[in-house]
Amino acid sequence: LLNSSPDVGQLRTQIAKRDRQALARLLTWIEAGDPQADAAELQLEEGCTPEAYVVGITGAPGAGKSTLVNALVSTLRNRGSSMGVIAVDPSSPYTGGAMLGDRVRMVEHLTDEHVFIRSMANRGQLGGLAEAVPRAVRAMQSFGFDWILVETVGVGQVEVDIAKAADSIIVVVPPGSGDDIQASKSGILEVADLFVVNKADCVGAEDMKRAIIAALKMNPNYEIGWSAPVVLAVASTGDVADVIESLDRHRSHASDSGELVQRRRRRRIAEWRSDVIRQILQRTNSDLDSPDLDSLRDQVAASAVSPAAAARAFLDGEPGRLY
């Protein structure tokens, strides 16, 4: 049924031709929770393109994440890589172009055909960003990018969950005492593969670095396997060579140790589950709205049937039994 939509049918061909508008349309469908996205995703064949390397960049507002992302994009482009960038702002009521207006530094990349930049806000009806972002990553993937950078604002649970879906996770912090890093309960310390103390030309950068290392050392597993390095940077100068060097090191480590394969396996399973659950919720909500249930709904409203009994009847597929 859904596959019969001409829009959906064209999409695969268009994306294979690197049609940016087709990718933009698919991302809009994903963001809006449009069922056309599900049909389109089935059209994107797996294995056509090598898997992009996904980097999550997160940190509190004001840490300079956008500046860092911009510098990473420039540096990776100079190495000849192509990339997709997803900027996530859960609190923004805007999407796409509206938000990019603020990202003055990103403007230089907007006309580069090897860079695709997309902002995502929380517009989906169900589930929200934590599930839309991995789908957007996979959609960008089908475009054959070498890298995909996902920038999230904040260090709360949602942002940590989004960042966890990356191959390498960079946590950006501004100079300071480091008290808030240690007090954070969202697990940001545990998920970071690499810390960047940005604005390192300001007072407090070394203090912050020391505080992060001290906090990391409280983990009994510190220095077993990969220990997240803490890199000082001044992203606004554009010189992020040390960050890239650490990122490359983490990538090699993850690849050699088998950790990368494991992360990607877990990620695919999680995507499958969340895909199933999202579609089941969509279907159930639409079934619950059906006019066929008007009578049952009235009985529930009027206390003639308990909510629990009406739920049972619905689940048993025999709502008629009760009225």
Next chain:
Amino acid sequence: LLNSSPDVGQLRTQIAKRDRQALARLLTWIEAGDPQADAAELQLEEGCTPEAYVVGITGAPGAGKSTLVNALVSTLRNRGSSMGVIAVDPSSPYTGGAMLGDRVRMVEHLTDEHVFIRSMANRGQLGGLAEAVPRAVRAMQSFGFDWILVETVGVGQVEVDIAKAADSIIVVVPPGSGDDIQASKSGILEVADLFVVNKADCVGAEDMKRAIIAALKMNPNYEIGWSAPVVLAVASTGDVADVIESLDRHRSHASDSGELVQRRRRRRIAEWRSDVIRQILQRTNSDLDSPDLDSLRDQVAASAVSPAAAARAFLDGEPGRLY
């Protein structure tokens, strides 16, 4: 199947006999998302008891909500009413007795057979408190209480959602400038039926009252229908006669205007829907864990099948088609 559990079978009889341990057990099942709760809820016949009047009490930490609830319990008890009290603390890792230890003032009511006090924390696997609380209210309902008081800590979206499931909503605020009330985006101003400025013997109570009224007047519908009164109180003295008087007035208004009937109709429909969705999610998660899907899961993990295609196969009930 579930009905065959002897525990579930006994529950209805025990609750009809006002067995407090049976009610406590049902609340524990609800809190833990135990499927036995669903079976038990079907046993609790509707209409056996007159509907309790449900009061939601919410407000930021430090506003003195517990003191107010305690004073309301004492005053309503003196009028001869029985009541259930649910104290919700989403952030607390504890439940039941553990949290009650902190509620020193509540201790006087613990041995009163006409008062049943229960703390709830966020222990459920799925959905969490916003759906467990209405179920707990309904379970307490079956005990035949005159009133049910639901205390939530905080003025965020979850707390507002929980409070919305009440017949009357009291928002408790401490003295102050009122800036935070006006800045609140969670809709607390819109849902409040009654404001209590507690600790009114401290500086700033009149300022807060004025700020709340000014904020309320920015709503173009102010003074159409019910206008939430702002009552000054010193709950620690136990004198909450003014609060009770305003509460009684709101109850009469809601009852006479038909608003109470409408709220309860909406609440029952919402409970039905959330009951269906919770059980469908439980079932789906358990289906996704099934060993029957081991092979499909391996294919997804190994990139042989895309998450979207595997989701499609699962939803079509033919996961075998893909492997």
